[in-house]
Structure formats: C-alpha cells, structure tokens
Amino acid sequence: MKLQKFILPGLGLVVVLILYFSYFSPKDELGLFSDFDTNSNANRDIIVKVLHDKGFISDQSGGTVFYVEDGAGRQVKVVGPLSMPPGMDMTNRVTLRGHLHDDYFHAAEVRLRN
Numbered sequence: 102m103k104l105q106k107f108i109l110p111g112l113g114l115v116v117v118l119i120l121y122f123s124y125f126s127p128k129d130e131l132g133l134f135s136d137f138d139t140n141s142n143a144n145r146d147i148i149v150k151v152l153h154d155k156g157f158i159s160d161q162s163g164g165t166v167f168y169v170e171d172g173a174g175r176q177v178k179v180v181g182p183l184s185m186p187p188g189m190d191m192t193n194r195v196t197l198r199g200h201l202h203d204d205y206f207h208a209a210e211v212r213l214r215n
Contacts, residue, residue, distance in 0.1 A: 128148075129148070129214075130148065130172060131148050131149060131150060131170075131171055131172035131194070132146075132147035132148050132149065132171055132172060133147075133171050133172050133173055133175075134147070134171045134173075134175050134177055134201055134206070135171075135173065135175070137200065137201035138201075139201050139202060139203055141200060142200050143200060144198050144199050144200055144209055145198070145199075145200065146196055146197070146198050147171070147196070147197050148194060148195070148196050148214060149169035149170060149171055149177075149194065149195060149196075149197060150169060150170045150171075150193060150194055151167065151168075151169055151189070151192060151193060151194065151195055152167070152168040152169060152170055152176065153190065155167065155168040157185070157189070157190070159183065160180065162180075163183050164180050164181055164182060164183055165180075165181045165182065165183055165185055166178060166179065166180055166181075167179050167181065169195070169197070169206070177201075177205065177206050178204065178205040178206070179197065179199075179205065179206045179207075179208050180205050180206070180207050180208065181197075181199075181208040181211050182208070182209070182210070182211065185211060186211060186212065186213050188213055189211070189213065192213045192214065194214040195211055195212060195213055195214055196211075196212040196213075196214055197210070197211055198210040198211075198212075
C-alpha cells in the first residue's frame with residue numbers, strides 16, 4: 102500500500118525532468134536563422150559561428166558589421182553595436198541577441214561563448 106503512494110508522484114517527477122532536459126535546458130549548439138520571423142522586431146538569442154575571414158567593419162550609423170554562420174551553414178551579415186566585447190577577434194562562437202531583417206541581422210547585444 103505504501104508503495105502505491107509513491108508511484109504517481111514519482112511518475113510526475115520523471116515527466117517534469119524529461120520536459121526540463123528536452124525543452125528548457127540551455128543548449129550549446131548553433132542556432133538557425135530560419136527559426137526567426139523577419140516581420141518581428143522581438144529580440145531573441147541565437148548562437149552562431151563568427152566568420153573572421155570577412156572581417157569587422159565600422160559603418161556610418163555607429164555600428165560594427167561582421168558576418169556569421171548558423172547551424173545550417175547560412176551566412177548572414179550582422180549589424181552590431183560599435184563596441185564589441187574584448188576577444189571578439191579570437192572567439193569562434195558568439196551569442197547574438199537581436200532580430201532578423203530580410204538582408205541582415207540586427208544585434209542589440211553580442212556575448213562571447215567558449
């Protein structure tokens with residue numbers, strides 16, 4: 102009889118753990134730009150690979166332009182803040198927070214990843 106009291110709470114705990122580890126746990130893999138809606142200005146995070154060979158350019162509007170690649174191999178121009186985090190020229194992956202336009206990604210924040 103006492104064993105039956107623990108079966109239902111135990112199953113509930115297993116379901117909660119499965120949901121957490123499959124949906125809510127932080128991921129460390131490259132994201133996809135195809136998950137973004139170009140009609141939305143809501144800022145979202147995406148992990149991308151920095152393409153150092155295309156360089157970093159300061160534009161007229163006070164930002165920095167550089168190129169990144171997502172998990173599907175899609176290369177996108179990023180318009181980011183003027184001041185980039187230290188070590189940006191040495192890191193391979195960054196987390197961008199921003200929104201996607203038709204021809205570029207507007208990054209409000211750039212954070213380095215390990």
